[in-house]
Amino acid sequence: MIAPSILSADFARLAEEAAAVAGSDWLHVDVMDAHFVPNLTLGLPVVQSLLKATDIPLDCHLMIDNPGRWAPPYAEAGAHNVTFHAEATDDPIAVARDIRAAGAKAGLSVKPGTPIEPYLEILKEFDTLLVMSVEPGFGGQSFMAEVLSKARAVRKLVDSGELTLLVEIDGGINTDTVEAAAEAGVDCFVAGSAVYGASDPAEAVRALRAQAASASPHLTLAH
Numbered sequence: 001m002i003a004p005s006i007l008s009a010d011f012a013r014l015a016e017e018a019a020a021v022a023g024s025d026w027l028h029v030d031v032m033d034a035h036f037v038p039n040l041t042l043g044l045p046v047v048q049s050l051l052k053a054t055d056i057p058l059d060c061h062l063m064i065d066n067p068g069r070w071a072p073p074y075a076e077a078g079a080h081n082v083t084f085h086a087e088a089t090d091d092p093i094a095v096a097r098d099i100r101a102a103g104a105k106a107g108l109s110v111k112p113g114t115p116i117e118p119y120l121e122i123l124k125e126f127d128t129l130l131v132m133s134v135e136p137g138f139g140g141q142s143f144m145a146e147v148l149s150k151a152r153a154v155r156k157l158v159d160s161g162e163l164t165l166l167v168e169i170d171g172g173i174n175t176d177t178v179e180a181a182a183e184a185g186v187d188c189f190v191a192g193s194a195v196y197g198a199s200d201p202a203e204a205v206r207a208l209r210a211q212a213a214s215a216s217p218h219l220t221l222a223h
């Protein structure tokens with residue numbers, strides 16, 4: 001699955017920018033609050049408008065403090081996934097349950113320096129694990145391959161039937177890095193600059209998807 005990140009789109013033309021990636025699996029929406037991360041982007045009002053402007057399921061990535069207070073409204077608004085950061089709360093299970101109760105899929109995200117082991121036990125409360133492969137806050141940064149060990153560890157648990165969840169990766173995904181992530185067992189690839197920086201964003205999505213599929217051990221097995 002490919003999730004173009006509108007962080008790299010033109011914020012004055014979000015409806016057209018969503019239409020430019022028609023056929024994407026999810027549209028990734030980076031919510032930043034200038035507290036959890038140094039940058040500031042958009043919030044619930046923009047997500048509510050975007051929900052009316054596109055049929056692509058919205059994958060909301062909340063890089064914000066206090067997700068217990070702010071995450072459930074994104075689910076109530078109709079976001080498909082609501083992902084928050086493990087580092088931003090002491091009670092990730094409660095936040096995940098509130099998101100699910102409000103009708104969305106719940107996602108847990110970890111920064112590059114955050115180990116996954118302390119969270120393995122609670123991943124059953126989640127639908128998605130979002131592994132950050134850059135420091136959250138900005139698009140256009142370089143991929144950190146060392147985070148792939150987290151994707152591999154969780155992929156093993158999924159393959160053995162211990163867990164049911166999607167492994168998603170975010171940051172620096174492009175034609176040079178997507179295959180390594182696919183080989184590590186990633187299911188869903190967020191791509192901002194590699195999609196919206198391309199002359200044909202929809203074609204960039206198709207190319208990334210084809211490249212990921214050909215490198216995915218998972219899909220090869222299924223064939």
Ligand code: DX5
Binds near residue numbers: 134173192193194
């Ligand atoms: C970074 C965001 C990413 C960003 C990725 O904090 O979470 O979703 O848009 O951008 P690229 O693909 O350019 O690294």
Ligand code: ZN
Binds near residue numbers: 005029061170
């Ligand atoms: Zn993101």
